[in-house]
Amino acid sequence: MKKIRITIIILFILFVAVVSGGSLLEKDRSFSPNENRYLAEPPEISFQNILEGKFQDGLEQYLKDQVCFRDKWITVKTGIQKVCGNTDIGGAYVGKDGYDFEKITREDVDERLVRRNIKAVSDYFDIASEFVPKDHLSFMLVPTSGYVMDDKLPENARLFEQSEYIDKVKNAMKDYHFVDVREELRSNKDQYIYYRTDHHWTMDGAYIAYKKWCEEEQLPYEDKNYLQQNVMTDRFRGSLYSKILDAGSAYDKIWTYSPAGDAPYGAHCKVTIDNKKTMDGCFVASKLKEKDKYMYFFGGNFGEVHITDQPDEESGDKSEKNLLVVKDSFANSFVPLITSDYDNIYMIDLRYYNGDAKEYLKEKEITDVLVLYNISNFISDKNIYKLVGRINY
Amino acid sequence: MVFSSFVFLLVFLPIVLFIYYICPGKVRNLILLIASLIFYAWGEPVYVLIMLFSTVFDYVNGCLIEHFKKENHPKRAKVVLVIDLIGNLSILGFFKYADFVIDNINNITGAGLSLLHIALPVGISFYTFQTMSYTIDVYRGKVKAQKNILDFATYVTLFPQLIAGPIVQYKTIAKELEKRKVTITDFSEGAFRFSVGLAKKVLLANQIGSLWDSISQLNQMSVATAWLGAIAYSFQIYFDFSGYSDMAIGLGRMFGFYFLENFNFPYMSKTITEFWRRWHISLSSWFKEYVYISLGGNRKGIRRQLLNIMIVWLLTGLWHGANWNFVLWGVYYGVLLMIEKLFLLKLLKKIPDWIGHLYSLFLIIIGWTIFAQTDIQKLCGYVKTMFGAGASAGVDSDFFYFLGCNAVLLVVLVLCSIDHRVWLEKLLGEGKLTAVSKNNEETVYEIGMNSKKLIIAKAVIMVVLLIVSFAFLVGDSYNPFLYFRF
Numbered sequence: 077m078k079k080i081r082i083t084i085i086i087l088f089i090l091f092v093a094v095v096s097g098g099s100l101l102e103k104d105r106s107f108s109p110n111e112n113r114y115l116a117e118p119p120e121i122s123f124q125n126i127l128e129g130k131f132q133d134g135l136e137q138y139l140k141d142q143v144c145f146r147d148k149w150i151t152v153k154t155g156i157q158k159v160c161g162n163t164d165i166g167g168a169y170v171g172k173d174g175y176d177f178e179k180i181t182r183e184d185v186d187e188r189l190v191r192r193n194i195k196a197v198s199d200y201f202d203i204a205s206e207f208v209p210k211d212h213l214s215f216m217l218v219p220t221s222g223y224v225m226d227d228k229l230p231e232n233a234r235l236f237e238q239s240e241y242i243d244k245v246k247n248a249m250k251d252y253h254f255v256d257v258r259e260e261l262r263s264n265k266d267q268y269i270y271y272r273t274d275h276h277w278t279m280d281g282a283y284i285a286y287k288k289w290c291e292e293e294q295l296p297y298e299d300k301n302y303l304q305q306n307v308m309t310d311r312f313r314g315s316l317y318s319k320i321l322d323a324g325s326a327y328d329k330i331w332t333y334s335p336a337g338d339a340p341y342g343a344h345c346k347v348t349i350d351n352k353k354t355m356d357g358c359f360v361a362s363k364l365k366e367k368d369k370y371m372y373f374f375g376g377n378f379g380e381v382h383i384t385d386q387p388d389e390e391s392g393d394k395s396e397k398n399l400l401v402v403k404d405s406f407a408n409s410f411v412p413l414i415t416s417d418y419d420n421i422y423m424i425d426l427r428y429y430n431g432d433a434k435e436y437l438k439e440k441e442i443t444d445v446l447v448l449y450n451i452s453n454f455i456s457d458k459n460i461y462k463l464v465g466r467i468n469y
Numbered sequence: 470m471v472f473s474s475f476v477f478l479l480v481f482l483p484i485v486l487f488i489y490y491i492c493p494g495k496v497r498n499l500i501l502l503i504a505s506l507i508f509y510a511w512g513e514p515v516y517v518l519i520m521l522f523s524t525v526f527d528y529v530n531g532c533l534i535e536h537f538k539k540e541n542h543p544k545r546a547k548v549v550l551v552i553d554l555i556g557n558l559s560i561l562g563f564f565k566y567a568d569f570v571i572d573n574i575n576n577i578t579g580a581g582l583s584l585l586h587i588a589l590p591v592g593i594s595f596y597t598f599q600t601m602s603y604t605i606d607v608y609r610g611k612v613k614a615q616k617n618i619l620d621f622a623t624y625v626t627l628f629p630q631l632i633a634g635p636i637v638q639y640k641t642i643a644k645e646l647e648k649r650k651v652t653i654t655d656f657s658e659g660a661f662r663f664s665v666g667l668a669k670k671v672l673l674a675n676q677i678g679s680l681w682d683s684i685s686q687l688n689q690m691s692v693a694t695a696w697l698g699a700i701a702y703s704f705q706i707y708f709d710f711s712g713y714s715d716m717a718i719g720l721g722r723m724f725g726f727y728f729l730e731n732f733n734f735p736y737m738s739k740t741i742t743e744f745w746r747r748w749h750i751s752l753s754s755w756f757k758e759y760v761y762i763s764l765g766g767n768r769k770g771i772r773r774q775l776l777n778i779m780i781v782w783l784l785t786g787l788w789h790g791a792n793w794n795f796v797l798w799g800v801y802y803g804v805l806l807m808i809e810k811l812f813l814l815k816l817l818k819k820i821p822d823w824i825g826h827l828y829s830l831f832l833i834i835i836g837w838t839i840f841a842q843t844d845i846q847k848l849c850g851y852v853k854t855m856f857g858a859g860a861s862a863g864v865d866s867d868f869f870y871f872l873g874c875n876a877v878l879l880v881v882l883v884l885c886s887i888d889h890r891v892w893l894e895k896l897l898g899e900g901k902l903t904a905v906s907k908n909n910e911e912t913v914y915e916i917g918m919n920s921k922k923l924i925i926a927k928a929v930i931m932v933v934l935l936i937v938s939f940a941f942l943v944g945d946s947y948n949p950f951l952y953f954r955f
Contacts, residue, residue: 080924080925084657084927092483127515129514139476149940149944156937161877162874233870
């Protein structure tokens, strides 16, 4: 009996010693790619810091961030939660068939912000209609994967009523061109149209919206059956994976499409980012080696991206088609499909763009406007007011 | 510092244990004192001064009371005691209740006095009650005054029970303060107990607590969801608090102190009277010993007894927090206990046990609903929803979702709330459970002191609980930055 008792004592001390000593010995990491944040460094010891409690809080944060085998501990936790039937982990839903979903409940929706954002877009269209015909002012609002693939959501999972909000926006856009992609996406919900581990749509999801867009804008498009799929990576674990951190999570593929025998859509153009960096095509292969492989499209999000189909500038052509895309990251996999339909495409991302969006219309001789947002971004983004440059009520 | 923090588990505890055990017995109280002061000052660097003041104040008063008693000046002893009580209660009153009083004066008279916005010193409700128990007991002649201020300071500041109890009365550990010995059994039982407490806090209380958090944030809910939320909170508060007490008791034993049990499977109660013998035992026995009995208890007729019960429960409510919902909660229990005392207890004894369990749990859950919400308006809304008024439906899909996600956890919570000693004794045979301490009327058992199988099981359980608890602790620190939305 005594031996077992001593074993208990040794086990207890061993546990504390291993975790404590292991954390001490393990080299500090400065960045956590899954969390996309810098990890805490040791706090500074000073009388003032101790008195204010900054040192104490800093040390706790430092230990939390730099504990040994940090990610392993978290996958153990996720594993146990999953075994216990919990499908609400780390602020995301663990769905069926390897699908994870964003968790946005009705309590998360800020009604005032939604009203403000809708008003900002319709005000902007009102102003834009002075230069651009009304039917060339378009708004595409993309539903989330949880809405489209509702059969893969956990039973009874709580989501906000996004269809109601999309209807609200649609109503406010009566005078303009609202591209409603709900039906088309939902009727393809058994296809691979959203990533399993990321909240974005895949190229197939974007293609469905592209087809609808082309039909309504009377633009020609290639049938998907004649397109060739180029898989760029099959080792993508996206934002939802990072939230849940499940060791057994699926991997996603990222791909592009090319017309038979040609280079992929979006590869032929010249892309200028923030008036500084230029590159050929919409794709950045080096991002496939990083954690967030969705950045393969355009290399991420930037304030202003100019895409032109004509590498040699031929100015003065009055019949030029210039499209302004006001967007979030969902547009990044959509825009490559339409690069050859316009002479110039200007993408502005209001989170990073601080210029005058009204002046921009004149300056770039815009002939078409497309506002493209994912519904969950649109209802929560606090930058959309920048379109009209003032906060409405 | 709290026991479930990384600083405590990975830095403080190993260092203190190491230094404590390499040093000779004579300086061990000093080491505990220094460790406890660091432990307290960690979160409250300035407020440690209040605790030190309390220590000196009560130390001096204890000595004075004993001195006057020896010199045959009982009146002077009484004066010192009164001064001591006033002093302690003033400190507690000022830091805990000043803003509450000002706020209420403002509400009644519209005087518009500005609030003081004093942060509540952690653990002040616990350690003032402990030191008061000391001076009262010295006055009553139940304990000798502690002449060694170091030993006394060690008692007041003792970190295992400093900030969330149990309320350890001086007489419980008076002998151990002067001389104690830690056996291998003590340390291993202490380590096991600590791990169990940590698991209760991290794996049970925190997890079910997040269900309560989600439900209490809803604007609209069904009757079933409201009840699920109230049940979740009832589990959360029990496992949080009893887990903390387990950690305190376990740590105490690792340093050679035997604290009394603080919880005895309270949700097994068949009456509310029984519930309060099983819940937060150190607090109810404190109030019983120092308030209820001092007021005359049940010796002055039934009317006076009922009044005494009401006074005790008003104070118990207020002790839990400076807010009207706590007062309401105290009165609620005062009334229930009076009703039981008057006639219900006799009735409850005659009916089948399961009705008693149901009756008690129903009232306990309503009680926690009152306790959980400091906003009276929200509280009323919530209770109404529980009884169907203003609810969106009887049941809804939200309820089924919450239930599905937490089904396994709820089963575990129920199992852990059941007194497992009954079937363990059956499993192991008579005499394998050993009674180790008597705490009020309830005998408290320690499991498997004489069973080899059980000790091996304890070793395995301890390691598993430590690993899983730690995984959840690290998991809770994981917070992806929300850039992902873009």
